[in-house]
Amino acid sequence: MTVNLGASRSYPIFLGEGILPGLGDETRKRVTGGRVLVVTNPTVGSLWGREAERSLAEAGFAVYRAEIPDGEEYKTLDTAAHLYDRAFEAGLDRSCAVVALGGGVVGDVAGFTAATYMRGVPLVQVPTTLMAQVDSSVGGKVAVNHPRGKNIIGAFYQPVLVLADVGTLRTLPGRELRAGIAEVIKYGVISDAAFFGWLEENLERLLKGDPEALTYAVEMSCRIKARVVEADETEQGLRRVLNYGHTFGHALEALTGYRVYVHGEAVAVGMVAAAKLSVLLGLLDEESYSRIEQLVRRAGLPADIPADLSFEAALTCMERDKKAQDGRITFVLPEAVGRVGFYPDPPADMLRRLFS
Ligand SMILES: O=C(O)C(=O)C[C@@H](O)[C@H](O)[C@H](O)COP(=O)(O)O
Numbered sequence: 001m002t003v004n005l006g007a008s009r010s011y012p013i014f015l016g017e018g019i020l021p022g023l024g025d026e027t028r029k030r031v032t033g034g035r036v037l038v039v040t041n042p043t044v045g046s047l048w049g050r051e052a053e054r055s056l057a058e059a060g061f062a063v064y065r066a067e068i069p070d071g072e073e074y075k076t077l078d079t080a081a082h083l084y085d086r087a088f089e090a091g092l093d094r095s096c097a098v099v100a101l102g103g104g105v106v107g108d109v110a111g112f113t114a115a116t117y118m119r120g121v122p123l124v125q126v127p128t129t130l131m132a133q134v135d136s137s138v139g140g141k142v143a144v145n146h147p148r149g150k151n152i153i154g155a156f157y158q159p160v161l162v163l164a165d166v167g168t169l170r171t172l173p174g175r176e177l178r179a180g181i182a183e184v185i186k187y188g189v190i191s192d193a194a195f196f197g198w199l200e201e202n203l204e205r206l207l208k209g210d211p212e213a214l215t216y217a218v219e220m221s222c223r224i225k226a227r228v229v230e231a232d233e234t235e236q237g238l239r240r241v242l243n244y245g246h247t248f249g250h251a252l253e254a255l256t257g258y259r260v261y262v263h264g265e266a267v268a269v270g271m272v273a274a275a276k277l278s279v280l281l282g283l284l285d286e287e288s289y290s291r292i293e294q295l296v297r298r299a300g301l302p303a304d305i306p307a308d309l310s311f312e313a314a315l316t317c318m319e320r321d322k323k324a325q326d327g328r329i330t331f332v333l334p335e336a337v338g339r340v341g342f343y344p345d346p347p348a349d350m351l352r353r354l355f356s
């Protein structure tokens, strides 16, 4: 698959089982420098680091590794600062690449480092979680968090290559798999009713880690995402559809210190909350709402706003959402399974009802 962004910035997504050994050759075709910095975390590094690094070394790169701790709470400027040091020590110049080997946190913070070190060096995304394969490795959003908001410090910076080996999902903990499924459900709701129906039929296969089902889900998700990114790379309009569930979701993550929910879980709560708001506003029928809620629950994902979450605190957080303008929140709300619209400034009393 290709993400088409014009002659100089289009890039391929390679998707398949057992394709990690091809990483070196594909990187070599796109990176002229002699060194690469592989950014990973200790868990992914011990599982897949050696195979990835061997492939890069065989393609002629001098390979350096930097490990960062696992967890959204480490997606910070401090972690990026550590990576700048490691890039310097490795002697990376502008022709050399950063290779992000891991999940969303690794991809986002390594991507942010690649975007800013020497004003930008090539970035290779090697996503090893479902979340990263279906979403965060594609489309060029790179960022670190600020204590007051998720992904507040970041850039649009496209990779030169995405290589997603679904074989790496074999070792993925169940919680991480379910978190990725949340974003997959998102794609069905925002733009493809038939895909949503396929998910209803095949959810158990995905939860069991069936490689064929996972490959199909990753392919469909990447196709939908690529189409959106091609049409609106820097989120001037259409791309905001990818943020369905994230207005509430990001507030939930920030207000719980990025420690309680993994991103997909927070998005799951956010998708159900947004669907409920849609029903309250008369935009979505009850049956469609139930299908969304049921699929989220069947996937073993949380669907309820926690009882102790303060409405006022969530509202303040959502007013700083990246889709907000002058403090007016724009929600991405489902109008049917397979279609969403943008709705600015819903009445506060309706939002409050979601919290009771
Ligand atoms: O790629 C996008 O665009 C998305 O919105 C995808 C989201 O799933 C992803 O979580 C993204 O990082 C959120 O973007 P943000 O700009 O709201 O931080």
Ligand SMILES: [Zn+2]
Pocket: 135, 183, 246, 263, 267
């Ligand atoms: Zn997301």
